[in-house]
Amino acid sequence: MNNSVTLKDIAKALNLSISTISKSLNDSHEISTDTKKLVLDYAQKHHYLPNRMAKGLKEGKSRSIGVVVCSLENNFAAQMLDGIDSASTDKSYQIIIMQSKESQKQERACIELLYAGGVDGILISPACETVDFSYLQSLQDSGLPVVLFDRLSDEIETHKVGADNFKGAYDATVHLIKNGYKSIAHLNTNTILNIATERLNGYKQALEEYKLPYRADFLRSCDYTDTKKLNADLEESIKYYMSLKKRPDAILTSTDQISTRCLALLNKLGYKIPEDIALIGFTNTDLADAFNPPLTTVHQPAFEIGQLAASKLISLIEKKSQEPEYETILLDTTIQVRASTRARK
Amino acid sequence: MNNSVTLKDIAKALNLSISTISKSLNDSHEISTDTKKLVLDYAQKHHYLPNRMAKGLKEGKSRSIGVVVCSLENNFAAQMLDGIDSASTDKSYQIIIMQSKESQKQERACIELLYAGGVDGILISPACETVDFSYLQSLQDSGLPVVLFDRLSDEIETHKVGADNFKGAYDATVHLIKNGYKSIAHLNTNTILNIATERLNGYKQALEEYKLPYRADFLRSCDYTDTKKLNADLEESIKYYMSLKKRPDAILTSTDQISTRCLALLNKLGYKIPEDIALIGFTNTDLADAFNPPLTTVHQPAFEIGQLAASKLISLIEKKSQEPEYETILLDTTIQVRASTRARK
DNA sequence: CTGTTAGCGCGTTCAA
DNA sequence: TTGAACGCGCTAACAG
Numbered sequence: 001m002n003n004s005v006t007l008k009d010i011a012k013a014l015n016l017s018i019s020t021i022s023k024s025l026n027d028s029h030e031i032s033t034d035t036k037k038l039v040l041d042y043a044q045k046h047h048y049l050p051n052r053m054a055k056g057l058k059e060g061k062s063r064s065i066g067v068v069v070c071s072l073e074n075n076f077a078a079q080m081l082d083g084i085d086s087a088s089t090d091k092s093y094q095i096i097i098m099q100s101k102e103s104q105k106q107e108r109a110c111i112e113l114l115y116a117g118g119v120d121g122i123l124i125s126p127a128c129e130t131v132d133f134s135y136l137q138s139l140q141d142s143g144l145p146v147v148l149f150d151r152l153s154d155e156i157e158t159h160k161v162g163a164d165n166f167k168g169a170y171d172a173t174v175h176l177i178k179n180g181y182k183s184i185a186h187l188n189t190n191t192i193l194n195i196a197t198e199r200l201n202g203y204k205q206a207l208e209e210y211k212l213p214y215r216a217d218f219l220r221s222c223d224y225t226d227t228k229k230l231n232a233d234l235e236e237s238i239k240y241y242m243s244l245k246k247r248p249d250a251i252l253t254s255t256d257q258i259s260t261r262c263l264a265l266l267n268k269l270g271y272k273i274p275e276d277i278a279l280i281g282f283t284n285t286d287l288a289d290a291f292n293p294p295l296t297t298v299h300q301p302a303f304e305i306g307q308l309a310a311s312k313l314i315s316l317i318e319k320k321s322q323e324p325e326y327e328t329i330l331l332d333t334t335i336q337v338r339a340s341t342r343a344r345k
Numbered sequence: 346m347n348n349s350v351t352l353k354d355i356a357k358a359l360n361l362s363i364s365t366i367s368k369s370l371n372d373s374h375e376i377s378t379d380t381k382k383l384v385l386d387y388a389q390k391h392h393y394l395p396n397r398m399a400k401g402l403k404e405g406k407s408r409s410i411g412v413v414v415c416s417l418e419n420n421f422a423a424q425m426l427d428g429i430d431s432a433s434t435d436k437s438y439q440i441i442i443m444q445s446k447e448s449q450k451q452e453r454a455c456i457e458l459l460y461a462g463g464v465d466g467i468l469i470s471p472a473c474e475t476v477d478f479s480y481l482q483s484l485q486d487s488g489l490p491v492v493l494f495d496r497l498s499d500e501i502e503t504h505k506v507g508a509d510n511f512k513g514a515y516d517a518t519v520h521l522i523k524n525g526y527k528s529i530a531h532l533n534t535n536t537i538l539n540i541a542t543e544r545l546n547g548y549k550q551a552l553e554e555y556k557l558p559y560r561a562d563f564l565r566s567c568d569y570t571d572t573k574k575l576n577a578d579l580e581e582s583i584k585y586y587m588s589l590k591k592r593p594d595a596i597l598t599s600t601d602q603i604s605t606r607c608l609a610l611l612n613k614l615g616y617k618i619p620e621d622i623a624l625i626g627f628t629n630t631d632l633a634d635a636f637n638p639p640l641t642t643v644h645q646p647a648f649e650i651g652q653l654a655a656s657k658l659i660s661l662i663e664k665k666s667q668e669p670e671y672e673t674i675l676l677d678t679t680i681q682v683r684a685s686t687r688a689r690k
Numbered sequence: 691c692t693g694t695t696a697g698c699g700c701g702t703t704c705a706a
Numbered sequence: 707t708t709g710a711a712c713g714c715g716c717t718a719a720c721a722g
Contacts, residue, residue: 004460004487006715017693022717032691049461053398053407054715057698062398072423072430081417085444094462097442099430115349116394117439142349264635285632290609292637351699362709367701377707399699402714 005046014042025050056118064094065313066114068124070102076256076284076302077125080150083306084123091314093120100127102225108135121145121313126153128191128224145316149309152194152328159316160328161309163300165195165282168333169202169252172280172298175335176250177210180344181278183218185241185248187234187258190221199254199282218248222258234261238269242277249344250274253281263291263340279340282333294338301331350391359387370395401463409439410658411459413469415447421601421629421647422470425495428651429468436659438465445472447570453480466490466658471498473536473569490661494654496538497673504661505673506654508645510540513678514547514597517625517643520680521595522555525689526623528563530586530593532579532603535566544599544627563593567603579606583614587622594689595619598626608636608685624685639683646676 007025011018016035024031024039025048042048056062067084069077081097088095096119098110107127114122121144124136133155140146140158152160176184186203189196200219207214220240222233241248253259259281266273273279273293280296288295308329316324352370356363361380368376369384370393387393401407412429414422426442433440441464443455452472459467466489469481478500485491485503497505521529531548534541545564552559565585567578586593598604604626611618618624618638625641633640653674661669 008715018715019694019717020692022715023692026717030691035691049457051402051715052462053401054698055717056398057396057402057700057714058716058718060698072417072426073420075418075420075423078417078420078423082444085417094441094458096439099427112394113439117397260632260635264632267635287605287609287630287632287636290605290612290636291632292635292639294637352701353699363699364701364710365708367699368708371701375707380707396699399714400701402698402716403700403702405714 004051005043005048006051010039010042010046010048014038061120061317062094062118063092064096064117064119065310065317066111066117066119066122067095067097068100068107068110068114068122068126069097070125070127071099072097074256076150076300079284079302080125080306080309083303083308084310085306086303087307087310087314093310093314095310100130102127102129104129104132111135111139115139115144119144121147121317123147123149123309123313125150126193128189128193131155131192145313147309147313147316149305150195154194158326159309159312159324160326161305161312162195162328162330163305163333164330165198165333166202166205167330168282168298168300169199169254170206171202171333171335172252172282173203173206174210175296175337176252176278176280176341177206177212179278179341181250181341182212183215183246183248183250184212185218185220185251186254187237187251187262188219188221188254189224189258191224196254203252217244224255224257227257230257231261231265234258235265235269238262238265242269242271248277250278250280250341253279256283256285259283259295259297260285260291263295267292273340274342274344278342278344280335288336288338291340293340296338296341297336299334299336301333304331349396350388350393351396355384355387355391355393359383406465406662407439407463408437409441409462409464410655410662411456411462411464411467412440412442413445413452413455413459413467413471414442415470415472416444417442419601421645422495424629424647425470425651425654428648428653429494429655430651431648432652432655432659438655438659440655445475447472447474449474449477456480456484460484460489464489466492466662468492468494468654468658470495471538473534473538476500476537490658492654492658492661494650496540498539503671504654504657504669505671506650506657507540507673507675508650508678509675510543510678511547511550512675513627513643513645514544514599515551516547516678516680517597517627518548518551519555520641520682521597521623521625521686522551522557524623524686526595526686527557528560528591528593528595529557530563530565530596531599532582532596532607533564533566533599534569534603536569541599548597562589569600569602572602575602576606576610579603580610580614583607583610587614587616593622595623595625595686598624601628601630604628604640604642605630605636608640612637618685619687619689623687623689625680633681633683636685638685641683641686642681644679644681646678649676 100107148160220237223229282298445452493505565582568574627643
């Protein structure tokens with residue numbers, strides 16, 4: 001730690017007791033205006049800053065919250081982190097960010113570190129590998145507030161904040177249908193994440209409502225844990241689609257990476273978008289309009305998800321007394337129409 | 346804080362003294378193997394984790410380092426953060442990330458918060474607004490290690506780790522020249538950041554070596570603090586270039602945002618790349634091959650910059666004794682050739 | 691109004 | 707080999 005000035009130093013310098021200094025700095029009513037001013041001036045002048053660790057130790061809380069995401073490099077995660085940071089800073093909480101790198105084991109390590117670090121609560125978007133929430137559950141049972149965001153799971157009961165993935169996929173599929181596409185494929189992840197099944201269900205629901213058949217061979221899952229594997233899976237899937245007798249005329253992709261890689265691969269394989277095949281994808285990249293062609297996207301309110309999740313966690317932290325009514329909040333997605341889904345003639 | 350098991354709890358449960366427990370857990374030689382085993386087993390079973398704040402308070406250090414970047418959402422920053430996280434985790438340091446949002450005022454607030462939080466050192470990539478390094482300097486003088494990364498400044502003397510921007514711009518310009526481009530414009534930021542001038546100098550150097558004239562009207566600076574302003578400036582610059590009697594046949598762009606936005610704008614304005622105008626840009630996006638056309642980029646070793654900067658800081662933290670020889674390390678950039686700079690016929 | 695005291699969880703003397 | 711006592715910087719209960 002740094003050798004900053006402490007209460008003791010000020011006390012000595014001003015010939016007052018430590019507690020008088022403490023009270024002055026905390027603007028206690030039981031201190032005279034004169035001494036207060038004296039202390040405050042001295043503190044200001046010597047750049048006094050309360051030691052966070054001492055305060056935390058004393059008060060039994062650290063005013064810090066732990067955040068676990070799959071990866072910092074993930075643009076979507078970064079947008080949510082920005083929202084989390086915004087809400088936390090507003091309420092003067094510090095955030096400690098950890099990466100699970102989609103590994104359940106590493107995620108567990110992150111949580112332990114955060115717990116040991118004395119965080120007042122945990123915000124987590126689980127690794128796609130994660131199936132076991134018992135550790136998190138036990139922490140919660142022992143009094144540590146936990147809030148899930150983005151990737152929600154039924155395995156743990158708490159506040160959850162995410163996007164309305166069902167509706168997003170539904171809207172995307174309807175958008176394609178209304179633009180004249182009738183054979184719509186769906187590229188998803190191979191994970192057991194809820195967001196994957198919800199998106200699949202939204203897609204199915206739209207097909208059903210518009211009396212289009214659901215074809216099992218139009219649904220492909222790609223390995224999400226490894227980028228190389230994902231690319232390989234994607235390329236194989238695209239080739240497979242295009243080799244079908246009745247091949248799809250559009251694809252709905254379900255994650256950031258799948259959407260952008262799919263577009264790049266279609267280009268690489270020489271297919272014209274949307275003439276040969278249209279594409280709409282879940283992604284929050286702000287580069288969609290630089291793509292070839294500009295990509296129609298399903299945009300998720302990432303910043304807001306982070307912000308809301310952090311607010312929920314903080315309110316949980318600050319009024320632990322009441323038994324909370326846990327709620328699941330789904331924020332609306334929006335379709336951003338661009339050239340990759342131009343109306344079919 | 347969380348109600349985890351403490352040394353006291355273990356002591357009570359095992360009918361031993363607190364210090365015996367502490368020593369056992371720290372594998373002190375003055376404790377019998379039997380008691381050690383007893384304590385260790387109990388600790389394991391009850392998930393004992395030392396309280397970070399208590400330990401930090403006691404030892405006068407927190408094993409945490411503060412990191413200040415412009416924004417989490419910035420993909421390039423995220424890649425560096427990933428590297429920082431990697432190196433820090435290896436040496437079991439925790440990182441606390443703060444965003445300056447390119448504001449000097451907010452940056453100052455971040456640093457104060459980190460300092461008060463008891464970080465053992467600070468890693469910072471200054472906001473593009475920042476001109477005054479005196480506060481940082483004073484912290485360093487008072488014993489807090491500071492390391493600069495990516496955006497280096499001469500205003501403070503310490504370890505600095507960044508990319509070789511001069512060489513990157515030089516290589517990029519030479520690449521254009523060798524592919525037949527002779528009228529090369531340069532779009533840069535309006536900041537006083539060193540990286541901006543270094544890139545400009547690399548560009549100039551290449552022109553000079555290849556006996557191409559440097560034309561002042563080919564150099565344009567864009568406002569970097571605000572996205573909307575940046576877009577407007579960029580569009581105006583492009584239109585300006587294209588209105589010139591002798592218009593450029595290629596552009597070298599100098600930051601992530603400028604590169605990608607410039608490409609999108611050229612497309613929007615209906616120019617063919619590289620037929621009407623070629624484009625090469627500094628950016629680390631992994632989506633360059635999905636662009637229209639795939640963008641030739643100057644790639645910076647972001648992860649490695651972060652990793653190295655963190656290592657340097659940690660070594661500074663751990664052997665404060667010696668007066669360190671501060672060094673500036675510049676890592677090599679690489680040109681990733683794609684269609685946007687196809688050889689001119 | 692101000693000062694004394696105790697204790698948050700931990701590591702580290704020094705005694706036993 | 708074990709334990710008692712102290713202090714890191716801070717707040718709060720209680721005296722004066």
